[in-house]
Amino acid sequence: MEPIDAPAGRQQRRKPTIRDVAAASGVSRGTVSRVINGGHWVSPEAREKVDKAIETTGYYANTHARSLATGRSDSVAFLLTEPQHLLFADPTFALLLRGAAEALAARRKTLVLLVAGTPEERENVSHFVGAGHVDGVLLISSHEKDPLLDSLIAAGVPTVACGVPLGHQDDVITVSIDEVGSARTAARHLAGLGRERIAMIAGPEDTPGGRFRVVGFQEELGERFDADRVERGDYSHESGAAAMAALLARDPDIDAVFAASDRMAAGAIATLRAAGRSVPDDVAVVGFDDSGLAASVDPPLTTMHQPFDEISAEMVRLLLDAIAGKDPASVTLPASLVTRASA
Amino acid sequence: MEPIDAPAGRQQRRKPTIRDVAAASGVSRGTVSRVINGGHWVSPEAREKVDKAIETTGYYANTHARSLATGRSDSVAFLLTEPQHLLFADPTFALLLRGAAEALAARRKTLVLLVAGTPEERENVSHFVGAGHVDGVLLISSHEKDPLLDSLIAAGVPTVACGVPLGHQDDVITVSIDEVGSARTAARHLAGLGRERIAMIAGPEDTPGGRFRVVGFQEELGERFDADRVERGDYSHESGAAAMAALLARDPDIDAVFAASDRMAAGAIATLRAAGRSVPDDVAVVGFDDSGLAASVDPPLTTMHQPFDEISAEMVRLLLDAIAGKDPASVTLPASLVTRASA
DNA sequence: ATGCGGAATGCAAGCGGTTACAATTAGGTC
DNA sequence: GACCTAATTGTAACCGCTTGCATTCCGCAT
Numbered sequence: 001m002e003p004i005d006a007p008a009g010r011q012q013r014r015k016p017t018i019r020d021v022a023a024a025s026g027v028s029r030g031t032v033s034r035v036i037n038g039g040h041w042v043s044p045e046a047r048e049k050v051d052k053a054i055e056t057t058g059y060y061a062n063t064h065a066r067s068l069a070t071g072r073s074d075s076v077a078f079l080l081t082e083p084q085h086l087l088f089a090d091p092t093f094a095l096l097l098r099g100a101a102e103a104l105a106a107r108r109k110t111l112v113l114l115v116a117g118t119p120e121e122r123e124n125v126s127h128f129v130g131a132g133h134v135d136g137v138l139l140i141s142s143h144e145k146d147p148l149l150d151s152l153i154a155a156g157v158p159t160v161a162c163g164v165p166l167g168h169q170d171d172v173i174t175v176s177i178d179e180v181g182s183a184r185t186a187a188r189h190l191a192g193l194g195r196e197r198i199a200m201i202a203g204p205e206d207t208p209g210g211r212f213r214v215v216g217f218q219e220e221l222g223e224r225f226d227a228d229r230v231e232r233g234d235y236s237h238e239s240g241a242a243a244m245a246a247l248l249a250r251d252p253d254i255d256a257v258f259a260a261s262d263r264m265a266a267g268a269i270a271t272l273r274a275a276g277r278s279v280p281d282d283v284a285v286v287g288f289d290d291s292g293l294a295a296s297v298d299p300p301l302t303t304m305h306q307p308f309d310e311i312s313a314e315m316v317r318l319l320l321d322a323i324a325g326k327d328p329a330s331v332t333l334p335a336s337l338v339t340r341a342s343a
Numbered sequence: 344m345e346p347i348d349a350p351a352g353r354q355q356r357r358k359p360t361i362r363d364v365a366a367a368s369g370v371s372r373g374t375v376s377r378v379i380n381g382g383h384w385v386s387p388e389a390r391e392k393v394d395k396a397i398e399t400t401g402y403y404a405n406t407h408a409r410s411l412a413t414g415r416s417d418s419v420a421f422l423l424t425e426p427q428h429l430l431f432a433d434p435t436f437a438l439l440l441r442g443a444a445e446a447l448a449a450r451r452k453t454l455v456l457l458v459a460g461t462p463e464e465r466e467n468v469s470h471f472v473g474a475g476h477v478d479g480v481l482l483i484s485s486h487e488k489d490p491l492l493d494s495l496i497a498a499g500v501p502t503v504a505c506g507v508p509l510g511h512q513d514d515v516i517t518v519s520i521d522e523v524g525s526a527r528t529a530a531r532h533l534a535g536l537g538r539e540r541i542a543m544i545a546g547p548e549d550t551p552g553g554r555f556r557v558v559g560f561q562e563e564l565g566e567r568f569d570a571d572r573v574e575r576g577d578y579s580h581e582s583g584a585a586a587m588a589a590l591l592a593r594d595p596d597i598d599a600v601f602a603a604s605d606r607m608a609a610g611a612i613a614t615l616r617a618a619g620r621s622v623p624d625d626v627a628v629v630g631f632d633d634s635g636l637a638a639s640v641d642p643p644l645t646t647m648h649q650p651f652d653e654i655s656a657e658m659v660r661l662l663l664d665a666i667a668g669k670d671p672a673s674v675t676l677p678a679s680l681v682t683r684a685s686a
Numbered sequence: 687a688t689g690c691g692g693a694a695t696g697c698a699a700g701c702g703g704t705t706a707c708a709a710t711t712a713g714g715t716c
Numbered sequence: 717g718a719c720c721t722a723a724t725t726g727t728a729a730c731c732g733c734t735t736g737c738a739t740t741c742c743g744c745a746t
Contacts, residue, residue, distance in 0.1 A: 062411070062475075088437045098431040115444050404733075
């Protein structure tokens with residue numbers, strides 16, 4: 001029972017292989033393969049015949065076979081190492097993912113989503129990546145000293161991280177924004193508005209954003225910096241609200257706040273409103289990220305714009321370079337102030 | 344120059360293959376393969392020897408080779424068919440993605456992210472999926488008559504859609520919530536609060552959510568339903584704000600609004616606040632989705648909770664069943680009201 | 687003893703490509 | 717016309733794993 005001509009509908013005819021194309025164009029499989037892979041060392045006539053045969057047969061290369069033969073997979077992992085709920089609640093993650101998906105699709109690479117939250121997942125991911133099922137990894141994690149990162153490095157898997165994982169400054173390629181500089185910009189903006197008692201809601205100390213934005217903030221404020229006016233959150237709305245409450249309790253006369261994420265800024269605004277302060281009149285607020293959230297908060301947030309599209313595009317570019325054997329240098333991108341109503 | 348014992352560091356030793364395991368355990372490759380795939384038809388002693396050899400060699404199966412031999416890929420596509428900016432701005436997408444990633448990882452399947460926004464991307468995706476590079480597709484798209492869906496169906500690729508794509512009720516497996524019922528629940532809640540002039544901000548007419556939630560809303564309100572108090576948005580914040588403004592212009596005395604997404608509800612609240620109405624005192628607002636946003640809006644949203652975890656888990660379950668050749672039936676899940684401060 | 691059925695295992699033919707190498711051909715050069 | 721080079725193409729050996737089939741080895745009923 002030849003399935004080739006099975007009654008229509010049920011079993012679709014066997015997919016055309018490189019043999020079929022070779023037969024249809026009267027050349028050998030080797031030549032077809034050469035045409036597919038750039039057409040070098042192939043005569044124009046042969047190339048044309050093959051192209052036509054590919055067209056008529058509807059041939060499409062089998063990636064598994066190709067991967068088996070070449071050792072490449074033409075796919076890249078987008079690896080999340082935070083507990084899932086944290087990352088997926090963060091709008092910036094979607095932005096990064098979108099950019100990466102776009103950039104990879106343009107280069108005809110496949111994006112495999114990997115989540116390494118639980119220890120078990122980490123173990124599986126480590127195996128999966130170590131086994132070479134992907135050519136490289138886009139690492140989305142900013143926390144300090146990630147053992148998973150260590151294992152990736154040890155396994156020699158090309159990796160590009162987003163943000164500079166603390167403790168890995170030198171042994172991994174990274175794409176990050178100028179944390180210190182952008183924090184300075186935010187602080188300068190607030191100071192330029194004539195605000196005197198400027199507070200900050202920072203991120204976790206074990207993340208680069210949490211650490212270096214405080215540094216920039218302090219640098220810019222100089223003498224006027226007051227460590228009592230710095231609280232830390234975990235980038236979430238609730239933590240921003242809580243931090244703002246703590247700040248207010250300590251100094252009711254605060255007239256400006258720089259939050260290290262838009263979500264914390266939104267939380268802070270909620271607390272301020274509840275405390276009877278108006279934004280931006282009583283207290284000016286600057287956020288960070290310029291995620292989708294920023295424009296829809298009331299009042300719309302003045303915030304530091306992170307160029308997520310560029311970040312992800314750069315990550316992809318560097319990763320593909322690394323996979324190709326080049327040794328690309330890390331990249332730092334600037335963030336820019338977007339002025340809306342909150343400050 | 345045997346690379347096997349290359350100087351440490353540079354070239355990591357060749358990965359162990361099934362041959363190495365076979366050699367190490369003194370059985371044939373076939374037997375090793377059988378052990379790996381469930382261990383049927385293998386004696387306990389052989390199995391033990393093989394297991395031990397796998398352990399000591401650090402063997403890990405090559406998925407490409409396996410896929411080539413079996414014709415399966417053990418991977419599934421998470422396919423987005425909306426223009427990217429829409430989907431990635433939507434917090435519900437991240438929730439769905441998270442659930443799918445989790446459920447798939449638990450079944451040891453790989454999640455491949457595919458975006459089919461532009462015509463070119465659609466073409467590529469169609470090829471990619473049609474070529475059998477994934478075993479099935481989780482389709483995230485609710486718009487009417489998607490030609491991509493047609494091509495998937497035509498190609499015979501197992502597909503599970505989220506929501507009931509209009510015009511495809513019968514030819515594709517779906518997981519959806521009870522749109523009509525949940526809209527009724529929302530409307531009933533508002534009516535139960537004693538509100539009399541209840542408006543609705545609906546979604547696009549070519550999405551099931553956009554169509555059937557209005558149906559439920561109307562059914563529940565019965566006589567009191569007034570078509571003039573229905574506006575449509577596209578689920579975004581801005582569209583919600585605009586719709587609310589239109590509604591208010593038409594009837595300033597509206598005392599309740601049911602929005603078909605949390606984002607539109609948040610937009611509506613912004614408009615209401617700007618118009619001097621208080622929420623929920625002057626106008627009660629009910630949203631839809633219970634996305635992360637809901638709790639952080641001011642006031643926190645009363646909303647219809649979509650069980651995203653269940654939805655994605657069911658999608659995965661049905662898809663894997665379909666891939667396994669079963670013929671699973673579509674599923675409809677209930678949404679439940681979550682009461683917070685806005686209504 | 688002989689024959690039989692089933693469990694366990696080995697054997698080897700693919701799966702669909704890539705690519706090193708050999709073979710063939712054409713174009714010059716002396 | 718012999719000889720060399722370079723361009724093109726064919727050949728076939730893998731890549732690592734699965735699986736149908738043949739084979740071997742049992743225990744046990746005839």
